[in-house]
Amino acid sequence: MKFKDAEHLLRMAFLFVAGLIVFVLLRNALVPRSFGQYGHYRGDALGEIKARPVAYAGHGTCETCHSDVLEVKDKGKHTHVACESCHGPLAKHADDPTAVQPEKLDTRVLCVRCHEANSAKPKSFPQVVSADHSAGLACNECHKPHTPVIEAEAKATGGKKK
Amino acid sequence: MPTFEGFMYPNEIELQWSVLIVLYPFLTGLVAGAFILASLERVFRVEAVKPTYRLALLTALAFLLVAPLPLQLHLGHPERSLEMYLTPHRSSAMAMFGFVYLWYLMAVLVLEIWLDYRRDIVMLAQSSTGWRRLLYRVLTLGSYNISEAALDLDNRVGWIITVIGIPSAFLLHGYVGFIFGSIKANPWWSTPLMPVVFLFSAMVSGIAAVMLIYMVVSRIRRTPIDMRCVDAVAKYLFYTFIIDFTLEMLDLIHRIYESDESFRSLDFMVHTRLFLSQVILQILLGTVTPILLLAVTQVFKLSEAVRKRIYSLAGSLTLIGILAMRWNVVIGGQLFSKSFLGYTTYKMGLWAREGLATAIVLMLLPIFILWVLVKILPPWPEKEKGLLSHAASAGD
Numbered sequence: 001m002k003f004k005d006a007e008h009l010l011r012m013a014f015l016f017v018a019g020l021i022v023f024v025l026l027r028n029a030l031v032p033r034s035f036g037q038y039g040h041y042r043g044d045a046l047g048e049i050k051a052r053p054v055a056y057a058g059h060g061t062c063e064t065c066h067s068d069v070l071e072v073k074d075k076g077k078h079t080h081v082a083c084e085s086c087h088g089p090l091a092k093h094a095d096d097p098t099a100v101q102p103e104k105l106d107t108r109v110l111c112v113r114c115h116e117a118n119s120a121k122p123k124s125f126p127q128v129v130s131a132d133h134s135a136g137l138a139c140n141e142c143h144k145p146h147t148p149v150i151e152a153e154a155k156a157t158g159g160k161k162k
Numbered sequence: 163m164p165t166f167e168g169f170m171y172p173n174e175i176e177l178q179w180s181v182l183i184v185l186y187p188f189l190t191g192l193v194a195g196a197f198i199l200a201s202l203e204r205v206f207r208v209e210a211v212k213p214t215y216r217l218a219l220l221t222a223l224a225f226l227l228v229a230p231l232p233l234q235l236h237l238g239h240p241e242r243s244l245e246m247y248l249t250p251h252r253s254s255a256m257a258m259f260g261f262v263y264l265w266y267l268m269a270v271l272v273l274e275i276w277l278d279y280r281r282d283i284v285m286l287a288q289s290s291t292g293w294r295r296l297l298y299r300v301l302t303l304g305s306y307n308i309s310e311a312a313l314d315l316d317n318r319v320g321w322i323i324t325v326i327g328i329p330s331a332f333l334l335h336g337y338v339g340f341i342f343g344s345i346k347a348n349p350w351w352s353t354p355l356m357p358v359v360f361l362f363s364a365m366v367s368g369i370a371a372v373m374l375i376y377m378v379v380s381r382i383r384r385t386p387i388d389m390r391c392v393d394a395v396a397k398y399l400f401y402t403f404i405i406d407f408t409l410e411m412l413d414l415i416h417r418i419y420e421s422d423e424s425f426r427s428l429d430f431m432v433h434t435r436l437f438l439s440q441v442i443l444q445i446l447l448g449t450v451t452p453i454l455l456l457a458v459t460q461v462f463k464l465s466e467a468v469r470k471r472i473y474s475l476a477g478s479l480t481l482i483g484i485l486a487m488r489w490n491v492v493i494g495g496q497l498f499s500k501s502f503l504g505y506t507t508y509k510m511g512l513w514a515r516e517g518l519a520t521a522i523v524l525m526l527l528p529i530f531i532l533w534v535l536v537k538i539l540p541p542w543p544e545k546e547k548g549l550l551s552h553a554a555s556a557g558d
Contacts, residue, residue: 002311004307004312005307005309005311005312005315006312006315007305007307008280008302008303008305008307008312009315009316009319011303011304011305012273012276012303015303016268016269019268023247026248027247027248030248031248031249035249036249040249040251118172119168119169119170119504120169120170120171120172
């Protein structure tokens with residue numbers, strides 16, 4: 001076999017090798033240096049996440065100013081639901097309560113996140129088919145979110161809903 | 163929200179894998195099957211199927227180019243999929259598949275097609291004009307040597323590539339079955355038979371597709387169909403189909419006999435929600451009917467016209483059956499709850515990103531790509547003769 005008869009194959013092989021080199025160079029350029037430092041992720045990501053400002057103030061912080069609301073909440077079913085679970089992250093509000101005000105919540109959207117009926121939820125958990133239950137009315141027209149049992153119903157059952 | 167009955171866990175109500183994920187194994191199956199048909203001629207020297215050899219390779223390439231698109235459309239961030247090449251996770255079968263795909267595309271298909279067409283490419287580079295000339299000149303890589311010794315070398319290297327290509331094709335589609343077969347939480351999918359069943363069904367669909375494409379293309383070109391070739395292809399389709407059907411029945415009988423805790427739920431599903439797609443389309447129309455039709459052509463001496471009609475019908479039904487099989491695997495595996503107490507439904511959108519219209523476009527796209535490929539690299543021997551005379555006259 002003469003060299004010239006295999007020349008085209010060498011040209012193709014050269015193309016493949018060139019492709020491989022380009023891939024290796026691209027990989028070196030694109031993969032962050034800290035990738036794989038601790039595991040299959042970017043090591044620097046840990047520091048970056050750590051450096052992020054804290055978004056949630058925490059239940060304890062809310063209590064320092066809103067103890068009256070917490071007293072109401074403690075009497076109802078939502079006693080173990082953290083404030084920011086519904087109101088959202090409010091660390092900025094805690095830092096400067098007058099400048100940053102929490103948004104007004106739409107209970108039609110908020111409450112169904114937990115209380116929309118779903119067969120996977122335990123039967124003991126309060127759940128409704130919102131379309132049938134309220135026909136578009138906001139939940140807080142009848143329920144007070146911090147003590148969700150309706151007052152007339154609460155009187156009849158002695159304050160606790162079964 | 164889809165309607166469901168009984169008890170479903172919240173993350174089971176809506177299907178995560180849509181019709182596009184049904185298309186994906188269908189497309190890769192056609193690739194693997196078409197390539198294996200091509201290898202019959204190249205490696206196993208089945209001369210009868212030679213007229214389909216180049217067409218099978220181009221079909222495999224056209225479908226392989228489209229195969230990742232359904233996955234890309236399914237992803238929220240398709241651009242991130244390229245990261246599996248940069249930072250592959252070796253424990254992820256899906257990530258490793260990126261390399262299998264690239265290997266099969268570049269090292270097997272493109273290389274084999276290039277080697278097989280090199281003589282034509284050189285001749286076309288000398289005889290064509292305009293942008294085509296430029297394209298062919300690029301494809302020659304600057305080497306115009308088509309001496310007998312060079313072509314003989316191409317032939318030998320091509321043979322080695324095909325030999326490597328066969329296990330690669332098995333790997334390509336076996337992997338797709340493996341993805342489903344290795345999901346131990348899903349009893350509809352979790353069986354070691356899955357990769358083997360996928361592989362044989364891939365061969366069935368690929369052979370049927372190439373047979374149909376060859377017949378349709380011959381009709382369009384108004385050239386006579388080489389019946390010796392189509393008879394041979396149909397014979398291989400028949401044999402492969404029997405193995406495929408046997409494996410599927412083995413899986414079914416095994417499930418029925420084993421009757422594990424999932425059986426009642428799966429059995430209910432087959433008799434209700436999957437009855438049309440599994441029992442009617444996949445088994446009766448898509449498997450038993452084509453096998454019987456092909457058996458008739460093997461047993462009785464039929465006229466050419468009748469055989470053509472039977473092959474067309476059997477081929478079309480086979481493709482419908484294999485598509486239904488992919489549907490039943492992908493969609494069927496998501497219709498029941500892991501609690502075995504509930505069933506959900508799949509409602510396919512029409513114009514949605516993962517809807518019917520997208521699926522139809524993705525099915526037509528490989529045909530269009532094949533048309534372009536056939537225009538650039540004609541697989542017909544007659545054309546080759548024309549080229550040779552043209553090139554010879556150009557050389558004078």
